[in-house]
Amino acid sequence: MGEPSDKGLRSGALGMATSLILAVASAAPAYSLTATLAFIVGYVGVQAPAVVVVAFVPILFVSFGYAALNRRDPDCGTIFTWASRVLNPNLGFLGGWAIIASFVLVIGSLAQVAGQYVFLLVGAKGIGSTPADPRVLLAGLGWLLLMTLVCYRGIEIAAAVQRALLFLEFAMLLALSVVALVRVYAGSAPTGMHRPQLSWLDPFHGVSMGAFVSGLVLMLFIYWGWETALTVNEETADRRRVPGRAATWSTVLLVALYLVATYAAISFAGIGDTGIGLNNPDNSGDVLYPLGTAVFGAGGLGSVLWHLLILMVLTSAAASTETTVLTLSRTMLSMGDQGALPRALARVHPRFRIPHVGTVAVGVVGAVVYTVMNFLGHGLAIGDAVSSCGVMIAFYYGLTGVTSAWAHRDGWRTGAADLWLRLVCPLIGGAVLLAAGAWSLVHAWDPANSYTSWTLPFTSGTRVGGTFVIGTGTVLLGVVVLLVCRRVYPDFFRHRSVAQQPEFVHAEVNPRA
Numbered sequence: 001m002g003e004p005s006d007k008g009l010r011s012g013a014l015g016m017a018t019s020l021i022l023a024v025a026s027a028a029p030a031y032s033l034t035a036t037l038a039f040i041v042g043y044v045g046v047q048a049p050a051v052v053v054v055a056f057v058p059i060l061f062v063s064f065g066y067a068a069l070n071r072r073d074p075d076c077g078t079i080f081t082w083a084s085r086v087l088n089p090n091l092g093f094l095g096g097w098a099i100i101a102s103f104v105l106v107i108g109s110l111a112q113v114a115g116q117y118v119f120l121l122v123g124a125k126g127i128g129s130t131p132a133d134p135r136v137l138l139a140g141l142g143w144l145l146l147m148t149l150v151c152y153r154g155i156e157i158a159a160a161v162q163r164a165l166l167f168l169e170f171a172m173l174l175a176l177s178v179v180a181l182v183r184v185y186a187g188s189a190p191t192g193m194h195r196p197q198l199s200w201l202d203p204f205h206g207v208s209m210g211a212f213v214s215g216l217v218l219m220l221f222i223y224w225g226w227e228t229a230l231t232v233n234e235e236t237a238d239r240r241r242v243p244g245r246a247a248t249w250s251t252v253l254l255v256a257l258y259l260v261a262t263y264a265a266i267s268f269a270g271i272g273d274t275g276i277g278l279n280n281p282d283n284s285g286d287v288l289y290p291l292g293t294a295v296f297g298a299g300g301l302g303s304v305l306w307h308l309l310i311l312m313v314l315t316s317a318a319a320s321t322e323t324t325v326l327t328l329s330r331t332m333l334s335m336g337d338q339g340a341l342p343r344a345l346a347r348v349h350p351r352f353r354i355p356h357v358g359t360v361a362v363g364v365v366g367a368v369v370y371t372v373m374n375f376l377g378h379g380l381a382i383g384d385a386v387s388s389c390g391v392m393i394a395f396y397y398g399l400t401g402v403t404s405a406w407a408h409r410d411g412w413r414t415g416a417a418d419l420w421l422r423l424v425c426p427l428i429g430g431a432v433l434l435a436a437g438a439w440s441l442v443h444a445w446d447p448a449n450s451y452t453s454w455t456l457p458f459t460s461g462t463r464v465g466g467t468f469v470i471g472t473g474t475v476l477l478g479v480v481v482l483l484v485c486r487r488v489y490p491d492f493f494r495h496r497s498v499a500q501q502p503e504f505v506h507a508e509v510n511p512r513a
Contacts, residue, residue: 008353019229022326023227023247026228028316029257029316033287040219042278042284050207056254057429080331084338089340108374110324117313119139137370152349154353158326162319178264179295179305184268225320231330324362332362345361377452394433398430399430401427440471452465
């Protein structure tokens with residue numbers, strides 16, 4: 001296959017190291033742990049490290065599928081492009097919609113956390129601890145504007161900002177974990193601490209299957225984002241190999257970091273429901289703030305480290321906001337370029353070489369969604385929106401695994417490596433993630449599993465969880481948008497699937513070339 005069409009992006013701007021940084025930063029390790037770890041512990045207790053490892057396996061398998069598809073067709077539309085050409089344009093469009101919807105839903109949470117930590121950093125705990133405070137809203141919108149401007153100025157500047165932010169994030173997470181574990185073994189940790197145990201890695205130890213799967217789905221959110229390395233593939237040197245390798249290696253770095261941090265948090269804080277315990281409902285939305293104050297202390301060097309920890313979470317949310325804008329704008333660029341969305345989204349700035357219309361659109365839509373969510377359920381709807389992302393994430397990750405398997409279904413003819421890395425592993429990972437997404441939607445029906453609840457119309461007061469409402473609503477909206485676009489942009493949906501083109505199925509790109 002030849003190179004993809006030139007969309008006007010700055011090719012060759014990113015190397016392996018920068019692609020890896022973008023992939024890891026997109027997962028926002030500090031923000032993700034802050035927002036999600038307590039809920040995982042609530043489901044599985046001290047077996048949370050087992051969830052970290054088990055969730056890593058399908059993610060790693062799907063990353064193989066991403067790498068294989070990217071070698072064949074390095075397009076910034078990723079699963080939108082690949083599924084459209086390999087399977088069916090309708091499935092490809094829904095894959096693109098899942099990317100757009102998930103990132104739009106999460107951008108409000110990212111901005112909100114950034115806004116909160118601005119005030120926590122300067123000691124205004126009363127404001128920072130109130131997510132729906134109008135001042136937090138304004139600060140969050142300010143951060144969203146700033147990150148949009150950074151992305152607007154070009155991929156090189158955006159990547160440079162990511163390098164600085166990720167260095168602080170990794171350094172502080174490791175410092176927090178190491179100090180916490182040292183204090184546990186020294187016996188200076190507070191009441192409720194546990195010595196780390198290898199049994200915490202056993203997924204079958206004292207946890208029901210339902211609770212474990214629920215924790216697994218939440219863990220997908222913590223890993224989510226590494227595929228950004230593939231979204232900027234057309235701006236990467238050696239675009240067929242480097243993005244896929246960066247994505248796969250980023251998942252390995254993330255599982256190592258998450259294991260250390262999870263062990264440290266459970267060991268030091270314990271799983272109690274008082275004080276800094278991870279099951280204390282007062283800490284559910286922000287684990288690292290109370291943990292950091294307890295680990296580092298309030299005086300001298302501890303105060304400095306504690307403030308750096310706050311800055312770490314702030315920069316983590318800001319960094320992920322930036323990569324959200326990068327990913328969405330390039331997904332929409334590809335969809336516009338191929339005629340599935342308005343052609344205006346395919347416009348590239350002649351100087352900065354970025355999809356400027358899409359970048360601005362993401363910033364504006366993100367700000368609107370954040371503002372609306374901020375006033376729904378006193379801001380609690382944002383938490384449900386984040387939880388509902390699991391459905392979209394599982395769908396487009398799972399679709400990628402299935403697409404890779406179908407595109408390489410003759411891989412067994414070329415060797416064992418192709419069979420496992422392009423077909424079997426991606427298919428297993430995709431199937432597991434699709435099943436996990438379906439489970440999460442069923443689980444979300446119960447109002448007890450959401451921050452908010454809604455009364456179903458035409459029923460006798462039946463209430464369902466806000467996560468289910470937002471998740472199913474987003475899916476149904478995607479189907480409606482698909483039907484509208486089929487009428488408005490019929491040419492795209494009439495394209496002959498590449499699955500019907502023998503040269504796509506059988507053409508091999510030597511991964512060692």
